[in-house]
Amino acid sequence: MSTNLQPQQPQQPQQPQNPLRRLARxxxxxxxxxxxxxxxxRWTRALPPGWVPVRTRPRYVLLATAVAALAGFCLVTFAGVRPFFAAxxxxxxxxVFLRPEVVRVSAPALVVVMLWQPFSWALIVPAxxxxxxxxxxxxxxLAARRRQRKAALSAAGGVTAALPDTGRxxxxxxFLLGLxxxxxxxxxxxxSTASLWGLAVEQQGNRMTGLLSVGLGLTALLSGWLGRHRAAVLRTGPVPxxxxxxxxxxxxxxxVCAAxxxxxxxxxxxVSVQESDDEDDEEDEEDEDHDGEGGGDEDELVGDDELDRLLDDPAxxxxxxxxxxxxxxDGAEVVLVSAPPEEPDEPDEQPDERPVVEWSVGPVRPLSEGAVRRRAAGEKRAVARKAADAERWDAAVAAGAARLETGAVRRWRAGPLDWLTCxxxxxWGAQAVLSESGAWRYGWAAVLGVIGVLAVPGAVAWRVTADRSGLWVSGLLGAxxxxxxxxxxxxxxxxxxxLDSRRARFTPWSTHGPRWPWLQRRFGLVHPYEKVVAEITAMRDDPVLRPVEESGERERGRxxxxxxxxxxxxxxxxxxLVP
Structure with missing residues (x-):
């Protein structure tokens, strides 16, 4: 046994696993x-306690709001509470979640108003x-915001600078102002129209809905004005x-991480940011538009780069x-000037030194220690799920290839899952339409009827056929x-x-069906749509598995x-017929 001895190399300082994109000096x-x-x-220690809702997922905010709205409707209907208080x-x-500045005033005002109203103590005390x-x-x-500002101002060391691209x-x-x-x-x-239709109880519910919409509109206007005001103040002079x-x-x-x-x-x-539109980018876009004029084909193929971009998972x-x-x-507006995220195409090529200027289009949302731990745990679970899904997908593709009969035309069509979902x-749509009366009934019927005429046929009778030339997908006017x-x-x-084609004029074909990934992973189930994708993928990747026959008109679907x-x-x- 021989051993090759190499001279010991001096220890190099530890480098990050992902090299940084350097910003031009x-x-x-x-x-x-x-x-x-x-x-x-010091800045993170200034954050409020973990039970204070600084950042909450949008779906949880929507769920809490929906539950609160339902509670308001119940109070209007069964307890006789006025629509104003219910809204x-x-x-x-x-x-509480999105505009804490309003709660500072609204909560004490509501307490005073409730104490002067003839409500029962069983309702007043918990409220x-x-x-x-x-x-x-x-x-x-709000106190934590002041501490965060003080800690950030101390970290800046008194250094200020004027913002780039202030003329934008x-x-x-x-969007919030328009909404x-x-x-x-x-x-x-x-x-204004609540008293024109429905029973007395329904009219009270309509008034509550109107008041709720007015309140949400005023909230959106306030949020838009605050964001716009803070962004404008940021431009007034040098900032830290x-x-x-x-x-x-x-x-x-x-x-954003520490340096x-x-x-x-x-x-x-x-923070949500939007890249600043500079004149060079606009000129480049105009040049690309001029280059494409006259030389394009409405049936041209989508390039491989765009294909990779469409198929890659976000990371x-x-x-x-x-x-x-x-x-x-918390809630601040900022500007970020960063190095470009793209790497040079060639190793010897110099990176683009033009910095990327990005303005906030949403408020700053701090991450507490608990939020960081939850995000890290979520990323680990996502990696584990992705590995399990990849393994299950490989098995599904192998099983799909084994099911294929070489030479035979292959067809997939809607099944019981599609029919039950539809x-x-x-x-649900029938209940929503037939429970109304008057103009609202026929208005709902018109809207849902148009959606149904366009969506129901494809949901209950879709068909995909594979033959020697490719795939035939069903449609309202034909395959x-x-x-x-x-x-x-x-x-x-x-x-x-x-399913989609590289040809630009081809409109993507799709259908929808319910899915429970946790149930599939728990019991090892394979969704019918996964079988379709697995078999088509196997035929796409291996021409030997493709049919050698051409399909007929009847096989492709009417x-x-x-x-x-x-x-x-x-x-x-x-x-x-239904009264």
Missing amino acids: SAVPEGCVPWNGESAR LIPLQVVW VLLLVATWMAVELR PVPRGR GVVLLALGMLLM VFRVLMRDDAIGDSE DDLEGVRPLFT PGPLREAVLYGLPY LALVL RHIAWDHLMTVQYKGTELK PLWPVGVLFSVVLVVALV
């Missing part, structure tokens, strides 16, 4: 200091206790600056150096064709089974428009 303001770990820890219950929930608890949580959150229009708050106007108008309409690290997370927000957190282990906060981006403009705190949705060489997307993601006509006839008959 010219983009760093003079005297700008790094926001290091010690300063970051304030879900509004208070929204304000007052809940309002006091929410007021205390909000005060702790302020986009912040436009607020729409909700406000809708609420006023509901309140910090050197930090940042990356784009899996859902498109930006995570010495080279692995991004402890993100400090997240956090690389860490890159950045300069943070503005004081970060039946449940149709019954459409995807050649094997043009097959771009074959996926079942979420509840959607989707146009589905007769099903839509039948659905519309049944709808009209139901409207006529």
